[in-house]
Amino acid sequence: MEMGSGIDYRLISTDDHIIEPPDVWEGRLEAKFQDRAPHVIEVDDMDYWVFEGKQIPNIGLSVMAGRPYEEYSPKPVRFSDMRKGCYDPRERLRDMDRDGVEISALFPTVTGMAGTLFGECEDKELALRCLQTYNDWLADTWCAADPKRFVGQMIVPIWDLDLAVEELQRGIGLGHRALSFPNAPESLGLPNIGDPHWDPLWDAVEEAGLPVSMHIASGSMRNSPLPLAVAAGTPAEVFVTVAPSSNFVSVAPLLWSGALVKHPKLRFLSVEGGIGWIGYLIQRADEVYVKHRHWTRSVLKEKPSFYFKRQLYANFLDDEVGLAIRHHIGVDNIMFEVDYPHSDTTFPNSQELVAQRFKDIPADETRKIVRSNAIEFFDLDVE
Amino acid sequence: MEMGSGIDYRLISTDDHIIEPPDVWEGRLEAKFQDRAPHVIEVDDMDYWVFEGKQIPNIGLSVMAGRPYEEYSPKPVRFSDMRKGCYDPRERLRDMDRDGVEISALFPTVTGMAGTLFGECEDKELALRCLQTYNDWLADTWCAADPKRFVGQMIVPIWDLDLAVEELQRGIGLGHRALSFPNAPESLGLPNIGDPHWDPLWDAVEEAGLPVSMHIASGSMRNSPLPLAVAAGTPAEVFVTVAPSSNFVSVAPLLWSGALVKHPKLRFLSVEGGIGWIGYLIQRADEVYVKHRHWTRSVLKEKPSFYFKRQLYANFLDDEVGLAIRHHIGVDNIMFEVDYPHSDTTFPNSQELVAQRFKDIPADETRKIVRSNAIEFFDLDVE
Numbered sequence: 016m017e018m019g020s021g022i023d024y025r026l027i028s029t030d031d032h033i034i035e036p037p038d039v040w041e042g043r044l045e046a047k048f049q050d051r052a053p054h055v056i057e058v059d060d061m062d063y064w065v066f067e068g069k070q071i072p073n074i075g076l077s078v079m080a081g082r083p084y085e086e087y088s089p090k091p092v093r094f095s096d097m098r099k100g101c102y103d104p105r106e107r108l109r110d111m112d113r114d115g116v117e118i119s120a121l122f123p124t125v126t127g128m129a130g131t132l133f134g135e136c137e138d139k140e141l142a143l144r145c146l147q148t149y150n151d152w153l154a155d156t157w158c159a160a161d162p163k164r165f166v167g168q169m170i171v172p173i174w175d176l177d178l179a180v181e182e183l184q185r186g187i188g189l190g191h192r193a194l195s196f197p198n199a200p201e202s203l204g205l206p207n208i209g210d211p212h213w214d215p216l217w218d219a220v221e222e223a224g225l226p227v228s229m230h231i232a233s234g235s236m237r238n239s240p241l242p243l244a245v246a247a248g249t250p251a252e253v254f255v256t257v258a259p260s261s262n263f264v265s266v267a268p269l270l271w272s273g274a275l276v277k278h279p280k281l282r283f284l285s286v287e288g289g290i291g292w293i294g295y296l297i298q299r300a301d302e303v304y305v306k307h308r309h310w311t312r313s314v315l316k317e318k319p320s321f322y323f324k325r326q327l328y329a330n331f332l333d334d335e336v337g338l339a340i341r342h343h344i345g346v347d348n349i350m351f352e353v354d355y356p357h358s359d360t361t362f363p364n365s366q367e368l369v370a371q372r373f374k375d376i377p378a379d380e381t382r383k384i385v386r387s388n389a390i391e392f393f394d395l396d397v398e
Numbered sequence: 399m400e401m402g403s404g405i406d407y408r409l410i411s412t413d414d415h416i417i418e419p420p421d422v423w424e425g426r427l428e429a430k431f432q433d434r435a436p437h438v439i440e441v442d443d444m445d446y447w448v449f450e451g452k453q454i455p456n457i458g459l460s461v462m463a464g465r466p467y468e469e470y471s472p473k474p475v476r477f478s479d480m481r482k483g484c485y486d487p488r489e490r491l492r493d494m495d496r497d498g499v500e501i502s503a504l505f506p507t508v509t510g511m512a513g514t515l516f517g518e519c520e521d522k523e524l525a526l527r528c529l530q531t532y533n534d535w536l537a538d539t540w541c542a543a544d545p546k547r548f549v550g551q552m553i554v555p556i557w558d559l560d561l562a563v564e565e566l567q568r569g570i571g572l573g574h575r576a577l578s579f580p581n582a583p584e585s586l587g588l589p590n591i592g593d594p595h596w597d598p599l600w601d602a603v604e605e606a607g608l609p610v611s612m613h614i615a616s617g618s619m620r621n622s623p624l625p626l627a628v629a630a631g632t633p634a635e636v637f638v639t640v641a642p643s644s645n646f647v648s649v650a651p652l653l654w655s656g657a658l659v660k661h662p663k664l665r666f667l668s669v670e671g672g673i674g675w676i677g678y679l680i681q682r683a684d685e686v687y688v689k690h691r692h693w694t695r696s697v698l699k700e701k702p703s704f705y706f707k708r709q710l711y712a713n714f715l716d717d718e719v720g721l722a723i724r725h726h727i728g729v730d731n732i733m734f735e736v737d738y739p740h741s742d743t744t745f746p747n748s749q750e751l752v753a754q755r756f757k758d759i760p761a762d763e764t765r766k767i768v769r770s771n772a773i774e775f776f777d778l779d780v781e
């Protein structure tokens with residue numbers, strides 16, 4: 016059996032980040048909103064985004080691609096001190112070439128990874144226009160730079176489901192291929208991700224055949240039900256350690272809610288959560304189904320693993336334990352990611368890392384995990 | 399190589415529960431406290447413990463041993479409707495014989511699994527005397543019934559560290575072999591388990607060579623930082639699914655806090671948390687150490703996995719995924735448990751289950767995991 020290390024194709028990364036350049040909202044809004052749209056100011060030799068009275072810097076740990084670990088720091092970084100691939104699509108493509116990555120699925124930064132910055136804005140007309148403008152800009156700049164290599168993931172106004180469905184349709188028209196949805200909507204004061212509240216959005220998403228990405232920490236960081244509660248009064252490493260697996264705030268409710276039963280074609284990707292804990296979660300859920308479904312009157316017709324296999328996916332950067340138990344998760348349900356330009360990124364060593372981690376894994380499974388599963392998931396037009 | 403299924407010895411269970419009979423506190427306290435000690439009353443054909451105005455029933459799911467899953471229910475159960483092994487040590491020994499279990503480590507129920515019922519009591523003199531009485535009663539009844547087969551785990555007054563150290567010494571004198579400490583003291587308004595606040599207790603525990611058990615959900619259920627936050631507005635199955643792995647509220651802070659550096663002989667057991675997620679947690683912690691320790695200025699001198707291997711342990715009931723990655727955790731660091739009489743218990747099928755789950759695992763590893771590791775951990779006087 017041929018093992019995976021003889022990889023003669025490029026990887027697909029299912030999670031990377033755009034650090035928005037200062038001009039995203041420039042000249043794209045009506046006069047009455049233009050001045051209030053997010054814009055960059057300089058204060059004491061630092062760049063800040065300004066929106067609705069908030070001053071938001073780019074955190075160092077979000078732009079560490081290519082730096083040695085000794086330089087890692089949460090301290091804000093100016094645009095001029097960032098690697099250009101952070102904010103420039105052509106430079107990004109060059110970095111992807113360096114890293115052996117053909118295609119990249121993109122998340123925003125300043126808007127919140129699922130657009131939650133705008134959900135907090137009181138003027139909902141302003142919020143909607145700013146959000147739409149991000150989707151426009153994403154299509155016109157990054158995706159236009161190479162429509163085959165950048166997968167645009169749109170944000171929608173989740174505070175109003177009618178508007179959200181409308182923006183979803185509009186975003187599809189712009190060429191976007193996935194929806195970025197907050198992993199923990201309850202942290203935003205909204206119903207849990209499994210709640211029937213979201214049915215109208217899921218109906219539209221399912222109808223469109225679009226997948227949904229749930230990035231870790233894409234809800235509110237302030238009210239996140241998980242990592243911050245664990246981290247209170249503990250060293251910073253605790254938060255960094257538990258942040259990925261905290262995505263069980265999405266996966267467990269989705270498995271049990273009935274949303275996957277009602278929407279059999281809806282597909283969700285747990286993003287940057289890693290996979291080493293997911294085999295356990297599926298196993299535990301099945302055990303709970305066997306032992307507890309009678310008193311809980313579960314709405315599931317099959318074991319949770321059935322719905323996971325059919326509709327849930329998870330990605331990872333470097334996860335030896337997860338690969339060891341890949342058959343407990345499903346080799347069709349896991350995907351590689353690079354997380355450029357964040358501190359945990361595999362850039363510029365993705366090819367080497369994959370060759371090393373997959374050396375004992377059959378070639379067909381390897382190709383699925385680092386490439387083909389993503390092609391199918393995002394419905395990409397490549398081999 | 400001989401595989402594990404030829405098991406010709408009895409198992410050791412590192413987690414079982416006493417459902418206290420009504421007479422635990424009867425005739426054991428000074429007159430001024432006797433009436434105020436926990437006692438059982440009957441209301442509308444149900445038994446309730448009464449303490450400081452609280453009325454506490456025995457939850458059905460805690461006494462399901464031997465029942466078919468179809469009968470599982472959280473509804474309160476009377477003593478007369480329970481299997482006698484729940485509250486009677488001689489009946490428990492017979493059930494252990496039926497199940498092929500030689501030795502059992504015991505946790506209390508009505509006191510909270512780490513004695514937290516008394517921490518909430520305003521009269522701290524009453525609280526201390528009631529807590530001490532549980533430790534006395536445990537020694538005089540269950541442990542006395544068979545000192546070789548029951549491992550007494552004591553509770554201590556964690557609201558006052560001087561008293562806690564005193565009670566620890568007293569409990570050791572009574573023959574108890576472990577301390578049951580809340581997995582999430584922050585849920586009780588106390589410092590996190592890794593906080594230097596606990597140093598005086600850890601000094602005494604380390605000096606005594608005693609291990610510490612941290613049972614899932616042994617903090618306050620009301621303020622638990624994890625499962626309840628995840629479960630808000632979700633089906634009951636979500637809570638049941640995530641409750642075990644929520645023990646990362648203990649494991650992650652312990653790994654990073656420096657408590658294990660300062661107390662190199664201190665040993666902690668994550669109880670009923672399962673092990674299938676722990677390989678991932680250790681791997682992630684090591685990754686965080688490599689990438690992030692510079693900016694976090696970690697207090698660790700070695701990778702987190704070094705401290706885990708030396709000082710942390712975890713047990714499980716039925717965890718195929720966990721066994722598949724046992725070498726990522728350490729075969730010396732994992733132990734079997736029965737969880738009698740809770741709903742997830744392996745009773746009365748523990749021998750069969752172990753034979754099945756360990757059939758492809760080498761005999762020496764099997765023996766460690768289902769027996770020898772527990773002998774060493776609790777310093778038991780058997781082979």
Ligand SMILES: [Mn+2]
Binds near residue numbers: 032286
């Ligand atoms: Mn990411």
Ligand SMILES: [Mn+2]
Binds near residue numbers: 287358359
């Ligand atoms: Mn990231």
Ligand SMILES: [Mn+2]
Binds near residue numbers: 414613670
């Ligand atoms: Mn237990």
Ligand SMILES: [Mn+2]
Binds near residue numbers: 737740741
């Ligand atoms: Mn239990």
